[in-house]
Amino acid sequence: MKARTGKLAHHCWKFRFVCLLSTLFLPGFASAFEARLSGVPEDDPLFSSLTSSSLVFQAQQDSVTDGQDIVAAAQADYKRLIGTLYAAGYFGPSIRIRIDGREAADLSPFANLTSIRQIVLEVETGPHFKFGTAQVAPVAPDTELPETFASGEPASIAAIQDAAVAAVDGWRAKGHAKADIKDQSITANHRSAELDAEVAIDPGPELTFGNLIYQGGSDVRESRVHRITNLPTGERFDPEEARRAATRLRRTGTFRAVDLREAETPNPDGSLDMVLTLVDDRKRRIGFGAELESSDGLSLSAYWLHRNLRGGAERLRFDASIENIGAQSGGTNFRIGTLYSRPATFEADTELTVGFEIKQEDEPLYFLRQVGTTVGLRRVHSERFETEIGLGVFISEVDDNFGVRDFSIYGVPFRVKYDARDNIADPTRGYYIGATAFPYLGYSDATNALYVTGDARFYRGFGMDNRVIAAARVQIGSIIGPTIRETPPDLLFFSGGGGTVRGQPYQSNFVSVGGIDSGGLSFLGLSGELRVKVTQQISAVAFYDAGFVGETANPTGPGNFHAGAGLGARYNTGFGPLRVDLGLPVSGDTTGGPQLYIGIGHAF
Known part of the structure; x- marks a missing residue:
């Protein structure tokens, strides 16, 4: 029995060696492929953004050789590249991804390609859109919207998001803790290469700090937790004051995790409770x-x-x-x-x-x-x-x-x-x-x-x-x-x-x-x-x-x-x-x- 086992192991070793040689030298087996992006100059920052978001380039760097994995990466790249171009302000792009000359979208996701030599990502960005209408309303007093979100400025999804976040944060800074985006309308006019963006904000009511609801999780006495947190109950809600309260707890060095969050719904009296959970660090x-x-x-x-x-x-x-x-x-x-x-x-x-x-x-x-x-x-x-x-x-x-x-x-x-x-x-x-x-x-x-x-x-x-x-x-x-x-x-x-x-x-x-x-x-x-x-x-x-x-x-x-x-x-x-x-x-x-x-x- 021992002799047969040793002989089988010897044949298995020879089989693995032959497979290794075949992988290295025979064209029928998968090998590393070349990835190339065309249509965008290499010195353009957009080139780096596209290659960084591409799963094809990531697969090339990771030396992926499985045909089905490579095809899946290429087919996923259509959406990823479009998202990157939209974020940069190109809303009329054209993208073709060719695997050894064949369009990746036309291949079956179960295609078992044993040899992939080259993948070319062809990108036509189209015109760089500018903002036509750029509006977010209502805006709290003293709120500064980003300068990038204005009519005539280069359009980008990031500028819209930044403006919406600034508007919501502006209302929260004025005590409207539950301010949120109510509606948004984004329309691309391809003839004029303009993007119209309108964002509606729901400020919600002005609220005050309610009670600190301490859910435990710490050996620190509850009275001391309240004293360290020093939540200003009864005063107008201020997200900065809430952040400072959490910072005081972290600064003690006693807690491994501090979770201070707003209650889901305000109280009938117009106050908003804060819910606190703590996890002690090692003593x-x-x-x-x-x-x-x-x-x-x-x-x-x-x-x-x-x-x-x-x-x-x-x-x-x-x-x-x-x-x-x-x-x-x-x-x-x-x-x-x-x-x-x-x-x-x-x-x-x-x-x-x-x-x-x-x-x-x-x-x-x-x-x-x-x-x-x-x-x-x-x-x-x-x-x-x-x-x-x-x-x-x-x-x-x-x-x-x-x-x-x-x-x-x-x-x-x-x-x-x-x-x-x-x-x-x-x-x-x-x-x-x-x-x-x-x-x-x-x-x-x-x-x-x-x-x-x-x-x-x-x-x-x-x-x-x-x-x-x-x-x-x-x-x-x-x-x-x-x-x-x-x-x-x-x-x-x-x-x-x-x-x-x-x-x-x-x-x-x-x-x-x-x-x-x-x-x-x-x-x-x-x-x-x-x-x-x-x-x-x-x-x-x-x-x-x-x-x-x-x-x-x-x-x-x-x-x-x-x-x-x-x-x-x-x-x-x-x-x-x-x-x-x-x-x-x-x-x-x-x-x-x-x-x-x-x-x-x-x-x-």
């Missing part, structure tokens, strides 16, 4: 991170997160990190900290935070051990703009070139952030502005001071699909009031390394006052990057960084300057780019040589 989460720099060594970080700690969507997070493992200078730094946050404290858009941290910094110019705690309130004014204010206490033991000292500072940190980037992890356009002001009272060896910093980042994409992206960054900082000796060294400014000047060793730029080396009282940093997409996942990067550290609080006063430049690569992982940069010193007093940086996320 606990662990994360890890790593970054490698050639001179600064390896940095490792980890965190543990607990969501919905007390049933009110609170979060408790513990962080730990070790830096400069194997660094060429300095020692090992570590941080251990915890942060508690509670959303909707005092009001819906304000979050309470309480933090505690222990850290050690063993840097080339100082050794510091510190305990610090902060209590703060973070206010989210919009999706882009937020502020934060708090109380902070930091107690430090320091050993540096000035000797062994103790610092105690008590202050009010204030932070502001405006983020107008299109994508936080991988921006292609927009800008980011952040600033910190930290006035504090100093005790022991510290003196009263005002610590201020600013960070501005700008992004601009060029070419098709933003193939080239220019990015720039400006950093500035100043400590007003004390001398260098009277300032905790972890607040003083240095430059060099991945966060400031790549190509220069970490914290290699500092000042020397009275023969004593230390960080400075001011800082100015400039960075520029040119990111060029090589493929959808890989980008090449050229960068230049420069940094100035000042001896006084004035960043235009005396101090030291250095710069670095280099090349890098980015690999798009989907959650942020994997970054590899190699930098070299350009100016400044350094002997560090090439510097390598590896991490997750852009440098800025």
Whole structure:
């Protein structure tokens, strides 16, 4: 029995081999085909739209060889190509699809063609129609219809749809939550190549927000859900306010899914209830991170997160990190900290935070051990703009070139952030502005001071699909009031390394006052990057960084300057780019040589 089985397997292998050879070399078997589009110039954007919508071109790219599948794709393309042409404003097209010279529409869908060599899609677009009548009514006050929907403008289905959506949204913004399209009339006049489009809108009644109908699905207490959502019951309906309510819930980080939708029908009193369904995310989460720099060594970080700690969507997070493992200078730094946050404290858009941290910094110019705690309130004014204010206490033991000292500072940190980037992890356009002001009272060896910093980042994409992206960054900082000796060294400014000047060793730029080396009282940093997409996942990067550290609080006063430049690569992982940069010193007093940086996320 075993011998027969082995012999049968041997014959089956020979049969498969013969089939493979036949597929490759005999004309009777199906093979890859050529697809061609005629009638539209290749440099016309319409050419790309037609080929992208074509199932024939998709089948060619996928190397489909089954005859029936290819015929089905060709026959489906009549409708798909007409839809694309209608959307572009061509309402009198003629389309012929030939499979080896035969019209695809005339073939039986069950035709078993064993060999297809060429498919030609012949397109005659006809005239490009313009709008004759272009009307949507009634329109709510202050509604702006798209400029593309007007008499004499190039006609397109998309322009009609955009106008209808704008009209409905205009009424909804005025409280008419159930506004909808009542009727539409679209007529093509082929003699004059004009398209008459009339859209009738039914505004429906003006409504107010009703009750929040919470259908559960979460371990968060219902009272807290209502407080976080903060639905303005009794006020005029506003879709933006409904969107903000859902955003508040998502911002807590507690829920995996948030579904806030309008009830199907209004209440008899003219109110409209909102129906909410929530799905909790996992209560606990662990994360890890790593970054490698050639001179600064390896940095490792980890965190543990607990969501919905007390049933009110609170979060408790513990962080730990070790830096400069194997660094060429300095020692090992570590941080251990915890942060508690509670959303909707005092009001819906304000979050309470309480933090505690222990850290050690063993840097080339100082050794510091510190305990610090902060209590703060973070206010989210919009999706882009937020502020934060708090109380902070930091107690430090320091050993540096000035000797062994103790610092105690008590202050009010204030932070502001405006983020107008299109994508936080991988921006292609927009800008980011952040600033910190930290006035504090100093005790022991510290003196009263005002610590201020600013960070501005700008992004601009060029070419098709933003193939080239220019990015720039400006950093500035100043400590007003004390001398260098009277300032905790972890607040003083240095430059060099991945966060400031790549190509220069970490914290290699500092000042020397009275023969004593230390960080400075001011800082100015400039960075520029040119990111060029090589493929959808890989980008090449050229960068230049420069940094100035000042001896006084004035960043235009005396101090030291250095710069670095280099090349890098980015690999798009989907959650942020994997970054590899190699930098070299350009100016400044350094002997560090090439510097390598590896991490997750852009440098800025």
